[in-house]
Amino acid sequence: MKFHATTASIPPQNAFYRMGFPKETNLPVNIIPLNPIVFLLRAAQIYPNKLAISHPDAAKGLVEYSFAVWAQRVQNLAYALKMSGIQPGDRVAVISPNCPLIADSHQAILAARAVITPINYRLKKAEVQYILEHSGSKLILVDHEFLTLVEGTTNIPIIVSKDTGRDNVGDPYEDFLDKGRAFSQERGWLGLELEPDENANASLCYTSGTTGRPKGVMSTCRGSYLAAVANAFETKLDKDSVYLWTLPMFHACGWTYPWATTFGFAAQVFIRSIRYPDIWHHFLNSGVTHYCAAPTVQIGIVNATEARRLDNPITAIIAGAAPTAHLIGELEKKSINVTHVYGLTETYGPFTRSYPHPYWSTVSLEERAKLFARQGHSFATADEVRVVYQIPPDHTGPVELVDVPADGKTLGEIVTRGNIVMKEYYRDPEATAKAFRGGYFASGDLAVRHLDRSVAILDRSKDLLISGGENASTLAIEQELATHPDVLEVAVVARPHPKWGERAMAFVVLHLDSAKKYEEDVIKFAESLAKHAKERLPGFARPEWVEIVQELPKTSTGKIQKNVLRERVREKDKEKARL
Incomplete structure (x- = not known):
């Protein structure tokens, strides 16, 4: 069925794309309140007939709207x-x-x-x-x-x-x-x-x-x-861009891409759910230039049956976890270029980026992946991202934030303030005050600052494990384990240990061929991973337990739910205690 916009959707001739202004507001001539709705009006004024929305997934067939419609x-x-x-x-x-x-x-x-x-x-x-x-x-x-x-x-x-x-x-x-x-x-x-x-x-x-x-x-x-x-x-993003909606728009308002796309005059293509054949269909046939997704979704993309090298490169905006060397390599083989960003719902989605440097092209893929994995520096409209010595949760009284040295070793907490930080936690002044102690938003993410002033997260504060008095980052452990050729995905959580206090437990998803290879000999894989870890990790950070799983529990946006894995560990220990 050929699509025709509804009668009510057709704008009148000579339509004005300017909103009214409250008469009682006495703002000076040099100030107009910032509001992202004006991006759509500007696009409709400049490119009224340009494609704004394409929805091939509609109930009755393809739906497309120009900016004016x-x-x-x-x-x-x-x-x-x-x-x-x-x-x-x-x-x-x-x-x-x-x-x-x-x-x-x-x-x-x-x-x-x-x-x-x-x-x-x-x-x-x-x-x-x-x-x-x-x-x-x-x-x-x-x-x-x-x-x-x-x-x-x-x-x-x-x-x-x-x-x-x-x-x-x-x-x-x-x-x-x-x-x-x-x-x-x-x-x-x-x-x-x-x-x-x-x-x-x-x-x-x-x-x-x-x-x-x-x-x-x-x-x-x-x-x-x-x-x-x-x-x-x-x-x-610009007028020649085509943005594919793989990131759920309900998540932090789609990281503000509903408005970023209209600011750039970009076209938007919708799919109602993550289906890899559909994603690749649009990659190959819809002129897609940009999309956002967590590493877990990216893994599904590069491993899809339809995956191949693209004639025209695509920008993949990755957040939620740092991409591994293997994932970056596989994406680049498909002509998908990685932009690694970091943020939270409290910062409107991304507010930092790992900015590439010319020398990155001269280093190995593995080394480049480690540089890409850093959270980097703040966006142009954000204030500086800081790493400060963590304030104890039970601290009372005035708070003075002190930056950690730029040595790539000293652990602190990421804090920021400024233009793209939330206004408040709604109807929760206590949580708001706690998050804004010291005049900055405290992220809860533990990080270091490198000599080049870039920031690199080592873990969420609740995910850091302490083994024999040594702090070990589960994210850093995952990065190293993910370089094993049989590992498709891996998540690491702390598990109580009678001698060391805590040790790492790794939940591993294998590549399809590797899963078949180790189907009858799981111990052989565990030994192989242990050998791999020994070459890359200090003793206190090596996994004490390894469990092969079919899949990892994830949120709607593809983030691994470590709270679910920690609960599995607790249940295992309870069962063990009963025996």
Whole structure:
């Protein structure tokens, strides 16, 4: 079926792409509040007929919008929200895979001066209910596939999208947009007021909550604007770019790429879930130039049946864990170039990057991987990333942050402040005060600073193991074990040891051929890995236990869930104690 945008999606001739401004606001002429919604308006003004969105995964077939048409749909949604009683500062929840619904929402909710609250659709129903209640969301936009997460559990109004983009197919979301267009009375963008306070709330994203209730990270219009500009600049997104959505857009607002892409005039291609044949289809046929994904997803990409060397290079933005030498090598063989970034939900996603240097091309792949694995230096719009001596959790009174020496050895905690740090933990002043002690945001990541001033994480504070009085980084151990030719993925956690206090336990996923090779002789692999570790790691850091697993537990964004592995270890020790 050939796609035609709905009647309500067609903009009028001579449309204005400028928002109104509250008359009571007396800002000087030289100040306009920063807000990422203006990127879409600028794109619609400069490149109205350029492809903005391509959604081949739609329920009724391919859906594509130009910037002008998409801007009209976003405008319709903004008016529909206002028609529904959404006021400035209200939270609007969105539960959706990567598709136009959640892309529209990142623009329109801000255009209505409300706060987008994207929710992880892989959470359990009770967890979703907690977030809805904690956020105080006034409306829910939900994809039909995930309606069961909210159906019958809430009194909040729900708008369901059937992901069609078409007229006359019984799609409540399309009806909602039609009503928004009618409600606008063709006032257009000028009838929508730009938020006058750039520090007003823009997004409320919830952390994974692996150690308790998820925390709501409140971000601002200004921070979202500056983080998006930084991401576009650091990865060279422009009008010739095609961004493939593999990173879930609900995760930290897609690291602000919903706005970085519009800033760069880039086209966006959606897939509703991670399917490697689909990813490779778009790599080969859709002109993809950029995508974001954790190393675990990258491993799936390079090992897919469809994987091959690309005629045109692609930029892979990697975060969540440092890429190994083997992974970097395999990506480069496919003509996929690595950009390694680091950040947290509290920093709008990435805020540092491992910046390459000319001499990197003269060193071995393994050495280059170690340089790539560093978290590097701060983005252009971020303040300096610091590594300071860690403040004890039970410390009270004034806090003075002291930087560790740039010797590549002294362990400290990464802290930062500035433009792309969250505003607060929503409705949690105690957690906010703790995170902001000393006037900086404390990440909880333990790192060193090298002589070139670049930063390298050694571990999360809770993942560091202490063996015989020596600190051992589980991340550093993983980096070395991952160089074993049979290892596809590896995760290391601390396990209690009667003599040394703690020792490393490695959970290993083998390459397919290697798994067959060691199927009848697991001990042989453990011996091979032990020999490999002995050549690369000090005694206190070598794994005492090795377990081959089919897969590692992961979050929705591909991060390995070490809390799950630690729980497995505890259960093993309990069982052992009972015997």
